Amino acid sequence: MGRAIEVVTPPTPVVVEEPPPSPVEGPPGPRTLISLEQLEQVHAAESAAERAQQLQSALGVQHYPVNPRTCVWVDFCFGVLNFARDDARLTPQKTLALLTLAHVVYTFATDPAIDRDLSVSKISEPVPPYPQESTQSQEDVVPALLDSYPSVETVYEHFREKIRQASGVVPSNDTAQDTETPSSATSSPPTPFSPMEVARIVTYFTSTFFRHVRAYQYLNRVQRPSVMRECPLSTETPLPPPSLADATLQPE
Numbered sequence: 001m002g003r004a005i006e007v008v009t010p011p012t013p014v015v016v017e018e019p020p021p022s023p024v025e026g027p028p029g030p031r032t033l034i035s036l037e038q039l040e041q042v043h044a045a046e047s048a049a050e051r052a053q054q055l056q057s058a059l060g061v062q063h064y065p066v067n068p069r070t071c072v073w074v075d076f077c078f079g080v081l082n083f084a085r086d087d088a089r090l091t092p093q094k095t096l097a098l099l100t101l102a103h104v105v106y107t108f109a110t111d112p113a114i115d116r117d118l119s120v121s122k123i124s125e126p127v128p129p130y131p132q133e134s135t136q137s138q139e140d141v142v143p144a145l146l147d148s149y150p151s152v153e154t155v156y157e158h159f160r161e162k163i164r165q166a167s168g169v170v171p172s173n174d175t176a177q178d179t180e181t182p183s184s185a186t187s188s189p190p191t192p193f194s195p196m197e198v199a200r201i202v203t204y205f206t207s208t209f210f211r212h213v214r215a216y217q218y219l220n221r222v223q224r225p226s227v228m229r230e231c232p233l234s235t236e237t238p239l240p241p242p243s244l245a246d247a248t249l250q251p252e
Contacts, residue, residue, distance in 0.1 A: 032096040033077075033103050034058040039092055042081065052078055069220055076106055076216075079208065088200045094193065098201065101162050102209075109155040109213050110220045112148050149217040152210060159205060168192035 034042075038058035045051040055078055056064050064071055080102045084095040150158070164170045193201065 031100070033100040034096065036092055036096065039081075039096060043085065051081075055081065072216065072219055073106065076209070077103065083204050087204070088197060090197065091191075094191070094197070097166055097193075101166055102205075104162060105155065105159045105205075105209070106216070108158050109150060110216050111150070112217075112221060149221075152213050155213055156210060159210075163193070163198060163201060166193050167195075167198050 034055075035058075038054075042051050042054040042058065045054050052074070056062075056074055059074060059077065061070055061074055064074060077099060080099055081095065084090045084098050088098075090098060161170075
């Protein structure tokens, strides 16, 4: 009997540049994060795992298992789609508008700079935010990094502005943003959200997303450590089977 040592090393954080998906521009209408056809494919999947895979394909995500930032972003979008279908029971057009709005708010919240550099990928794996030669401890650096992000109040005001536009309370400025990057684009459904739908959307976001804004910001900037685990495994070499010429019939 031999013994083998298997070293299990989780993938270390790597810089995986995945540009955010460009909002779909089909026939005349609002721009959305994914197309109506892609949304139908997500909803047509039989299991939750298949729906998640369809969503990754629609978003153009290829490094879901090894990129924590991308993983959390896809899970966030997946939760929004489940809410729109199961709880709010929105139409497909309104579901696309809500998903795009959620992406815009998420991007705004996880951007470390107030004057956001829109050339930087919003779902790429971050690099360590401070130089290795820094004399500051990580405990001192992390609060300073989080302070550079928009506050929860600022993010909520941004969300409030977008939901008011989507509900028709204030005019949308989509036409003025056509030349901007996809992450700053907004989308309003052809039929604005009703007051009841707005109430459900606000309740959902305040009970989920806004409870974890600081955690999202922390994840997007703080480097995660890798862990190595050693597991002893017992292995045995099986005996060779006898030749067919030596085989005998067993009596019934």
